[in-house]
Amino acid sequence: MLRESNGREPAIRLITRADDCGSSHSANVGIAESLKAGFIKNVSLMAPCRFIEEAAEMLIGHEDVCFGLHATLNAEWDQVKWGPVLPISQVSTLVDENGMFTPSPHVFEAQKPDLDEIMLEIQAQLDKLRRLGFRIAYVDTHMFPEYHVPGMEDRMMEWADKEGLLYWNRFCSSLRRVEETDHLIDDIVSRLKAADKGQYLYIGHPAIDTCEMRMLGNKHISGDELAAGRVLEARLFTDPRILQLCKEKGIVPIRYDEASVITERLPPLDEWFFL
Secondary structure, three states: OOOOOOOOOOOEEEEEEEEEEOOOHHHHHHHHHHHOOOOOOEEEEOOOOOOHHHHHHHHOOOOOOEEEEEEOOEOOOOOOOOOOOOOHHHOHHHEOOOOOEEOOOOHHHHOOOOHHHHHHHHHHHHHHHHHOOOOEEEEEEOOOHHHOOOOHHHHHHHHHHHHOOEEHHHOOOEOOOOOOOOOHHHHHHHHHHHOOOEEEEEEEOOOOOOHHHHOOOEOOEOHHHHHHHHHHHHHHOOOHHHHHHHHHHOEEEEOHHHOOOOOOOOOOHHHOOOO
């Protein structure tokens, strides 16, 4: 049982997770820098992306961090793309005419992917991370494709059990919005202040502002806006107000392998603060 320094069980347990590690050098540096504050306890890795080997060089050895597979079946940016770990011939229903992943999992609702191909690719991504030296404890998904592919979530949970992994959706409840604000950190502070006793998930996508990060973007967000947002998300894990609030309220950041299973159904995706 996880306990505070005073010996009591914490009233609020917060699964703190940094996503998209390996997607870019900027993300790798942002995550590595954010880890120094000690608030991030989980890092989710994108095996198909070109900077995953760099992520291994930078992060393996962080014994205090729980690493997870950020199962990736989509590539959302206009100018930067990634494709499967497996040969295209083995996962042809998952890629576009250029052999790259499609921009959104909504595509899967019209262009039905083969579920067996999905699981083969996810297995290959896990195997790659293990070969790089990561000890993978949990699995989550990039852009939530399991919400758009019938039967995928059940297959993933069954597969995760077989591989000895924790499946993210069994362990999280979202922090509810309590007031309207456009400032991300003010929003998170208000959510944490209002949180009742329980276990919650807190996700960010830390990165530094670089030309590389500004190359990203799509019709929904420009590269400049994305870079600014990712820098702000990095601050979520290091902002003094958040760290002090957690100390005052007895909020304890935890790893997935310290978390308890939660049966509560998740809210609709548009209610999640990190999307």
